Amino acid sequence: MSEDQKKQLESQLWNIANTLRGKMGADEFRDYILGFIFYKYLSEKMHLYANELLAEEDITEFTQLDPATVDGKEMLDAIEEEALQNLGYFLYPAELFHALAQKGSKQTDNFILEDLGKVLKHIENSTQGTNSEEDFEALFEEIDLDSSKLGKTVNQRNELIAKVFTHLDAIDFKLGDADSDVLGDAYEYLIGQFASGAGKKAGEFYTPQQVSSILAKIVTVGKSSLRNVYDPTCGSGSLLLRVAKEVENVGEFCGQEMNPTTYNLARMNMILHDVHYSRFDLRNEDTLEHPAPQHADKRFEAIVANPPFSADWSASTIHEADERFSDYGKLAPKTKADFAFIQHMIHHLDENGTMACVLPHGVLFRGAAEGVIRKYLIAERNYLDAVIGLPANLFFGVGIPVCILVLKKNREEHADNVLFIDASSNEHFEKVGSKNQLRPDDIANIIDTYTQREAKDKWSYLAPLSEIEDNDYNLNIPRYVDTFEEEEPVDLDAVSEELKALEGEMEATNATIASFCQELNIKAPF
Incomplete structure (x- = not known):
């Protein structure tokens, strides 16, 4: 067709x-x-x-x-x-x-x-x-x-x-x-x-295709097939299916979705895309509070997610004994579950796996418990592979800029640095209607930089772990990628000459006006 x-x-x-x-x-x-x-x-x-x-x-x-x-x-x-x-x-x-x-x-x-x-x-x-x-x-x-x-x-x-x-x-x-x-x-x-047309409700079930494409391409770098893929907040299942477009075969699709209506939509989406019922395992569960027991022992080669931004969760002390969270020393704040989702995904990530998730920028720099968790991930585990800043206003119902965190358990090849990419500036997207949109070339630039691990002026930077430590594990992208555009130097001599010329023109104009006023027998205005 x-x-x-x-x-x-x-x-x-x-x-x-x-x-x-x-x-x-x-x-x-x-x-x-x-x-x-x-x-x-x-x-x-x-x-x-x-x-x-x-x-x-x-x-x-x-x-x-x-x-x-x-x-x-x-x-x-x-x-x-x-x-x-x-x-x-x-x-x-x-x-x-x-x-x-x-x-x-x-x-x-x-x-x-x-x-x-x-x-x-x-x-x-x-x-x-x-x-x-x-x-x-x-x-x-x-x-x-x-x-x-x-x-x-x-x-x-x-x-x-x-x-x-x-x-x-x-x-x-x-x-x-x-x-x-x-x-x-x-x-x-x-x-x-x-x-x-669904406003904020859209976040319950949909990730824009250009963002899905970036996540899917990242977790499949260097692979022609995947044993399995997992999305702990799978919505309509579109992100899982997007991963399948990047490889020849995916053995199993797994996901969890708390909203029953959206969960039904995800199952329909799987079947309609000709994914055999034996190859997907989606569960209607609360990922953080009551994770699907069927997934408890599973580890995944690829994990992608667009969790609800800064959602509430119980942060109950009972979770301190949960193996997903117990090693970090702190639980994610009750009103910001972002790191709880990250911890859940890391727990289910296989040793050779890659995870990529969309999150609000606050996860990069907020302190207190989140700072403790962030430091543990980098200093103790060295799981953080890349931080990618995206433009604002990409998502329906959400106008804030977002970032993608890429994490791996095995980072032998690039163990001494973290890649930062700033794709948020105007030249890296276009405005379509009321939304911003990443173009195919914009997506390609992000993926090429990630795969080639390149540092480019005003675009990307390979930050040594020592530098991140010096910044007290603050990952705010402007600390690492300088996008400041220096203005051209001002020629003060030329400005002085322009001012002198303007002053001469003003004197001549005033003289002309004064002569007109004299002819009209009226008082000049100066």
């Missing part, structure tokens, strides 16, 4: 999304439209897979099977067994998206709300007792078909949903194209569009 066709698909989906908007907020109609797109995807995937199985039996069409007949039921039971193993779910022919869309488009007998509710529930129930059960459990719980926001009456709600289904049904997702991830890209586009 060409770039123009891809943009056309994105535009079509966004236009359909807006038919649902009505009185809903961006985060509300997001759940409906993304859920419906996901249901259509599951239907088309099921249809294609079933037809592949049936081709071996000289039957070419899944929708021709009748569960009311003995042969039809036997065939459907066999397909269900295979589908649950390989897809992770099962749908009957009558439950496919196209079947409901066709019924909804009829002039009479077109009520589909009840059928739709049953189908969505059956998708979840079909997985019970199977290996994919946890990945599909309560996946559609945010789709409330009885919500008055869809319409005051049942018929109004049905009419709206049927209209959306009819529009979606007309779009070819091209799932049969083996190398195509067009739908996945379109899904990411929609998530970004919803983030732009």
Whole structure:
């Protein structure tokens, strides 16, 4: 599919999304439209897979099977067994998206709300007792078909949903194209569009693609595949999926997300990007207070994250015995959990792994407990590999400048220094609408500097650990990267001559004015 066709698909989906908007907020109609797109995807995937199985039996069409007949039921039971193993779910022919869309488009007998509710529930129930059960459990719980926001009456709600289904049904997702991830890209586009309208809530589920790209490229430097990747605040899962674009293969995707709605979105995003249910392990947990026990013993080759900036957490003394935090001597402050997230990630980082996370600049210089933790990371462990300053106003709902911290447990190659990059100045981004945006060249400059470990005037600096110690482990970027632009020296002799010339011009002008006043027989103004 060409770039123009891809943009056309994105535009079509966004236009359909807006038919649902009505009185809903961006985060509300997001759940409906993304859920419906996901249901259509599951239907088309099921249809294609079933037809592949049936081709071996000289039957070419899944929708021709009748569960009311003995042969039809036997065939459907066999397909269900295979589908649950390989897809992770099962749908009957009558439950496919196209079947409901066709019924909804009829002039009479077109009520589909009840059928739709049953189908969505059956998708979840079909997985019970199977290996994919946890990945599909309560996946559609945010789709409330009885919500008055869809319409005051049942018929109004049905009419709206049927209209959306009819529009979606007309779009070819091209799932049969083996190398195509067009739908996945379109899904990411929609998530970004919803983030732009969600204000501060966008931080719960979305990291701008240009920032995601930097994180993903950093943690995959020198690698063609990853054993696993982890995001402890995974939101919609977009950052995990971005890492997969940088390597040939990722063995396992792991993540945690506290918000149930966003957690559902992340699971849908994984499946829709054709990540098999056996290859992702996402958990609906509070990363700091109640980390997923399934991840407790796991160590990850790559970790990426965009944690909530300076979030509150309990900072309870019970955490002082937690192996994630116990070695540091201090807990992160109750009103600034930034370093608690860093400590959690370091605990799960493998010896050969790399972690890159987005954080507010305060982590670089704030004192008290955070200063103690920062010193321990650098002086005692030497985990800090790089500090990258980014422009302000990159994120939806957050205008402050941010930084990326890169940490490694094994820094033998560059053990005596830390790389600082200042990519925050005007020439390193462009303004697009109300937001700032990193261009492809800006991203490339950051990655090239990181990989080549270069010091460049007014851009990057390799700070010896001794210098960082002299600065009392303050990592504020201007201490290391001097971006001050010296003004050209002033030629005082030339300025003096200009002033003399101006004074002569003023005297001549005053004389002219005085002569005019004399002719008019009025008093001169000086």
